[in-house]
Amino acid sequence: MQAEPMGLRTKLRRAYEWGRLRNALSLSIPTLLLGALVAMLVHEISWPLSLGVLLYFASVMLLWFGRSPGRSVLPGVVYGLLPLTGGLIARLNGHVCLGMSCYSSCLLYCVTGGVAAGLLIARLASKSEAPAAVFTSAAATALLTGAIGISCVGVHGLVGMAAGVALGAVPQGLRWVTRQ
Amino acid sequence: MDSAARLHLNELMARLADGDRSVFDEVYAGLWPIVAAFCSRTLSHADAEDAAQQSLLKVFDQAANFERDRDGVTWALGIAVWEVRTIRKRHARSKVSDLNESELPVVTESPELLTAERQITDAAIAVLGQLSPEDQTTLLATFNEEAPDGVGRATFRKRRERALGRLKLAWRRVYAS
Numbered sequence: 001m002q003a004e005p006m007g008l009r010t011k012l013r014r015a016y017e018w019g020r021l022r023n024a025l026s027l028s029i030p031t032l033l034l035g036a037l038v039a040m041l042v043h044e045i046s047w048p049l050s051l052g053v054l055l056y057f058a059s060v061m062l063l064w065f066g067r068s069p070g071r072s073v074l075p076g077v078v079y080g081l082l083p084l085t086g087g088l089i090a091r092l093n094g095h096v097c098l099g100m101s102c103y104s105s106c107l108l109y110c111v112t113g114g115v116a117a118g119l120l121i122a123r124l125a126s127k128s129e130a131p132a133a134v135f136t137s138a139a140a141t142a143l144l145t146g147a148i149g150i151s152c153v154g155v156h157g158l159v160g161m162a163a164g165v166a167l168g169a170v171p172q173g174l175r176w177v178t179r180q
Numbered sequence: 181m182d183s184a185a186r187l188h189l190n191e192l193m194a195r196l197a198d199g200d201r202s203v204f205d206e207v208y209a210g211l212w213p214i215v216a217a218f219c220s221r222t223l224s225h226a227d228a229e230d231a232a233q234q235s236l237l238k239v240f241d242q243a244a245n246f247e248r249d250r251d252g253v254t255w256a257l258g259i260a261v262w263e264v265r266t267i268r269k270r271h272a273r274s275k276v277s278d279l280n281e282s283e284l285p286v287v288t289e290s291p292e293l294l295t296a297e298r299q300i301t302d303a304a305i306a307v308l309g310q311l312s313p314e315d316q317t318t319l320l321a322t323f324n325e326e327a328p329d330g331v332g333r334a335t336f337r338k339r340r341e342r343a344l345g346r347l348k349l350a351w352r353r354v355y356a357s
Contacts, residue, residue, distance in 0.1 A: 005229065005233060008212075008233060008236070009205075009208060011233075011237060012204075012208060012236055012237060012240045013204065013240075015237045015238075015240045015241040016196075016204065016240040016241070016243050016244075018241065019240065019241035019242055019243060019244050019245075020199070020243075020244045023244045023245065064199075065199060066198055066199015066200070066244075067198055067199045067200060070198070070199055071198075
């Protein structure tokens, strides 16, 4: 009974891919819950939920693919919580008043959260065997996670966060280039 | 399978769980003979192939959940054990049991010998028919390894001895020459 049955390999390959996809679909559910939670907190449904769904599908794709991009999803989401929290704080307390003048703190929170996330992602990428793949995957999930909280602040908040992530990655990027 | 090969298979399964599709064929080539051999030892040929295929489908379906510190072969065989058990239960429920290849009648003797054996069996049945109904019941109960209802063990043993004695006598009377 050692002979290989006809078509078994194809069936097994299909079972393997379906198993991975099912696993990815269930493991990504918390990202949807995150979107729903932010929507409840800010009393705005459209953007947080839309971005939550987008993050869910991105997470599913990356987890299904596996390897370094798949392993980077969880850190990306966790690091993305920093700009997300910043965005939520900006939303709830959008300006700082010093004497008679008030300043918008929104961009500050978004950029700071983005820089912190960028630094952590770059650190993670520099320790991995595939830094480019890890950075791309983790940065994408962190940006989407952060965007859930920042979207309610406005487009300038999103741009600020993205710039912050890029800025945070610069030191590790330079170190990596000089090592090469 | 030696321990080095087992460790190598574990490593490949961990890589497959991580999403490295390039090791798929190697994992398949390593697991199929093991699972197939196990199933063929525990089930009939047709069921064994079915069980081995189902087991491997489940193994690869759950491959993403394989943990690096587990033994891959034991894990795969654990799934195969469940599959074998399921098939056996299914057979027990439907009361359909497939014939094992080893259980198929093997005709190695000559037709003459088979005819002679058949004649002796027929003769034994004919001699049994000459006995009283009580002796017949006793001998049939002995053959079926059960005691008739309402008869004590000691009584049944004595009846059996007497019935066997009468059977021998009847056999000698008819076929002694």
